[in-house]
Amino acid sequence: MPPAPSTSRSRLEGGLLAAAGLALLLYALWPWLPLPGRAARPRTVVFYGFSILGEALNDDVLPEFARRWRQTTGEPVEFITSFAGSGTVTNQIALGVPAQLALLSLELDAERLAAAGVIAPGSWRRLPHGGVVNRTPFVLVVRRGNPKNIHDFSDLARPGVRVVHPDPMTSGGANWALLAEYGAAARRHPGREKEAGFEALRGVWRHVVAQAASARAARTQFENGFGDVLVTYEQDVLGDAAKGKLPGEIVYPPSTVLSEHTLVVIDKKIPAPDRPLIRALVQFLWSEPAQRLFVRRGFRSVDERLNADNPAFGRIQDPFRVANFGGWDRVKKEIVDGIWKDRVMKEIGK
Amino acid sequence: MIGRRHGAGLPVGMLVLVLLPLILMPIAAVFVFAFGGGPGEFLKALRTEDAQFALRFSLLIAFLTAAINAVLGTWAAYVLAKHRFRGERPLAIAINLPVAIPTVVVGTSLLLLWGPIGLFGKLLEPLGLQPMFTPAGVLLAHLFVTFPYMLGSVKPLLDELEVTYEEASYTLGAGRWQTFRYVILPALKGGLFSGTLLTFAHSLGEFGATVMVSGNLRLRTQTAPLYIFAQFEAGKVAQANAVAAVLAALSFVIFFFLLRYSGKERL
């Protein structure tokens, strides 16, 4: 027969449990408790960004802006940020997350937002530098000592090379990577660009062993030991490479694309009183101090003069931009969809 | 009981061998990684603003979810157990459905209903009401996903409770509320307790629906599991593991109490 429920031992346990629960609740509520000496909640800005921007924005650029804003206006400002693959961020914003600013990894996503009615078409082009905040080239990361002897995108087509690549369906970076792989081949074979590009993509994608949702996730996979080579942003690996924490080394292909990161301002999510704040923030992003912060974090500035600040930037013989291939509209239609999706992926059956 | 004494070694060993990589080792790995950099690193990883917010926010949502569903679930169980009506079975199945639906689907459906482009959301948006991507949206998703746990813990007890207990209370002079308060509720104590703990635990660990409806906003809607995932994706395994270890420890404590009491309160 079980003991009556009111023995002293179970009472003690019940008391302990209640105390533990209460302590947890108190802990959870702590920041919201109306204790004296607490400042009012600051103004908030909701900033979405694609994956590799996380640290540069969270740790350097945004706190610097908050400091300056407080200096000039005396007002605290708090940033609520969310970072994911550019495609994911774009989808979330289209679904209605309360993002006010978003830094996307390719202009195509900005156009998708315009098509969804979230922002005015082409509104980002009215910003400085056509909305491009910074750039970074696409590079290869190989295992230490480069055991597979990889120096260019064309080397990825060699048998036995295993490639970790972000997924072009969700990752903006992956689209840039496609353009890099295609463009490098196309520029080397003037006159038969399309065929050369197709063969290059086919060669690379035969060897893709892991597709991650974002450039960041792809890198995490590579670091966890997947594959022989990772296609990714220079910026993403630069910092760790400098600190010697990168489990591999950076290989600069002779010819590669400089990805350009576009800022969009979602006006309808910005209440009128916050407009000056947002305007100031947007201006700040292209200001010299902010651009220098980006350079320090491994992004190449839109202001070429500042790029000398970062000695780690590798040399690229033949850098090119999306404009060289007619802009993202054409690249998307002809290369990403027309060649990669419809021909390469069908042929290799992925 | 011959087999128990003599032949136990082999089957038990096999079981442990199978369970080890399946269940035990992954859990151990979380703690190993969390404390890999020493307790100082562990605490530092926990002390960041984001980690603190995520833990607090998760706990708050879990407390609220458990409290609200304790009331809602008990009420639903009472109605289902005491009334016989047409469509009772379909309703009971529908109420238990959240257990069977993948949580991501729950999140999607909530988004399609309450989101800015959803059926209700479209109507609410002009009014400035926007439950999705806010803490309210997260709470809504958690209420939805964990609802059946309360019901499942309380309803069997109510079904077991003979109707004469209630009637005896009436004949002794108690009204409806007094009967509920003094006779029915105490009889449900064990179920309420385990149901609340289950709800709390599930809410604490909820991921699928939360990731859909929260917008994953740091310092606003990022729950602990979302934080873990975001940190892991960003390659900050240590940060992720620190919070993961805290969550795992909390779950162990809850699980311990569940085991300790669920068998006992029934008498």
Next chain:
Amino acid sequence: MSIRLDQLAKSFDSLRVVKTTSLEVEDSELFVLLGASGSGKSTILRLIAGLSAPDSGRIWLHGRDVTDLQPQERGIGFVFQNYSIFRHMSVAENIEFPLKIRKVSRSKREERREQLLDLVGLGGLGNRYAHQLSGGQQQRVALARALVHEPSVLLLDEPFGALDVKIRGQLRRNLKEIQRQLRVTAILVTHDQEEAFELADRVGLMERGELLEVGEPEALYAHPRTLFGATFLGAGTVLVGRAKNGAAKLGSLSLPIPPEVEHEEDARVRVLVRPEQVALSAGAAGAAGDEPPEGNLLGHGTIVEQSFLGALRRVRVRLPAIPGTRQASPAVYGEESLLMDAVIPAGEDPGGFEVWVSLKGWHILAPPRPRLLACDFPGEGSPAPFSLLRGFEGSLNARVSLLSVTDKVDRVAALRASQTERAASHGLPDAEPVVRKGDPVDEIAAEQVQSLYDFLVLSMPEKGQGEILPGVLSALSTPLLAVQGEPDSFSRILICTAVGEPGKADVRVGGWLARRLGAEVTLLHVLVDGGGPAPWVKAHLDAGLATLRGLEVTSRTVLRPARAAVQGILDEAKEGGHDLIVLGRHAASRSGGRVRRHDFSFEILAGSGKSVLIVPPGQ
């Protein structure tokens, strides 16, 4: 008066769990409702407690009408069969519960709780929980808890049902003592006759929702009115004989019928003999020196079974068939011999296997009250003939049930309530409403089979034959009284033997009615073929006349030539001024189960404009 139930009735769907029941229980009385499971006794208890609501009728507790009050407002104590001790409360908390609800101060609660624990003999067990108590102890806790708030009425639903036989006796005595001591009015429900007798000041016997008999245990045991009462309340044999010259004839034995028992000459009479009223004396029939004993000798039989009951020995004797006597209870199948039970002191020897059986005592049961099922379909132009029913209630001592039928489920309850009022407003407050849902014809047929009635009463609409009559006739199992006009009784009855065999069911039913109503009977045979009556006709008419005379009914026979039987009947009814025509009905007049429109009965009904009693065969 502590408890008064006034015309209480309760149905679940079409099942009448409690038929219209009235009862009064005196102050400080311990009243026991006794009946088999499903007899409705517990339902009555739940109605009094307010745990379920009656369809009609009122409940008064100490002069207060509590019918519409919630259970908690009625000031009752209720002991459930499963005790329903709250498991999460200790014994003390359980007992204090009613006081806590009533906001009695803590010290008063504790004092009162101790008193009750002592009263039920559980002193010192206050800290226990239900699972730490035996069944008997739980029952005492339930009793203490039901009494602690000093209720005006204590209700106990099979309180000893779940207990060992051994401790039941002890607890019964305790209960009785406590009830005496507190002088609380109590109703206890049980299926155990022994328990009822031991506890009750008065016993109410229930069967199929009906409170059949009420009385003190001794009176009920010795002088039950009904066959059910006779058999349910203890062992005994019920023999059926015939009434002759004011005595019940069982073979050669004549037992005088007491004047208060209504009886008819030559009618069947039921005699109850309890085992202790049977005397046995050893002796072989016809053997020299074995003279039959003096006085009330029933017959000679052989002992077939003996069982030892402790102080007593039960002896079962088989008697060979006795002319004009049969056994109604205990049922004997497939043989005509009788089985009589006797009890003798265990130490005595009946003295051989062959014994003389004589009666030391007996009880003659009252004839059952006739039951009428009257169809009340005002919507179809066929309301119940209330004037006739009122007359019958008086002259036949009949019990009237009013049947109405609806095809809508949700109307049943409302209809039942309005039916009660309607009956009362027509001077039939005791009529029992019967509401069924479905098709009228089917439901009339079903109701006849489910409850046994002596007459089915249906008034004919003014126009036409009535849509339902053919259907009713095709499934008739009870004599049907088709009423035309608004009679309140019948004084001249015409029994037609023109078709079918006379002198059987139609004559007996018609004659019985005539005797009860004090009516004259004309026994008619129509000569259709011309010429004199066949010899068998005369024989049958004489037999019929003998039956009627036996019933002490003024009667005559008429032989009437006519071209057609129907014409002969109609002419005779008109000339003779008859107000009721009785027609026999037999299998031949049915056709494929459905009754033809030009059925004999319709022609008589339409042609005469008088009421017609249609008697199915086998009555």
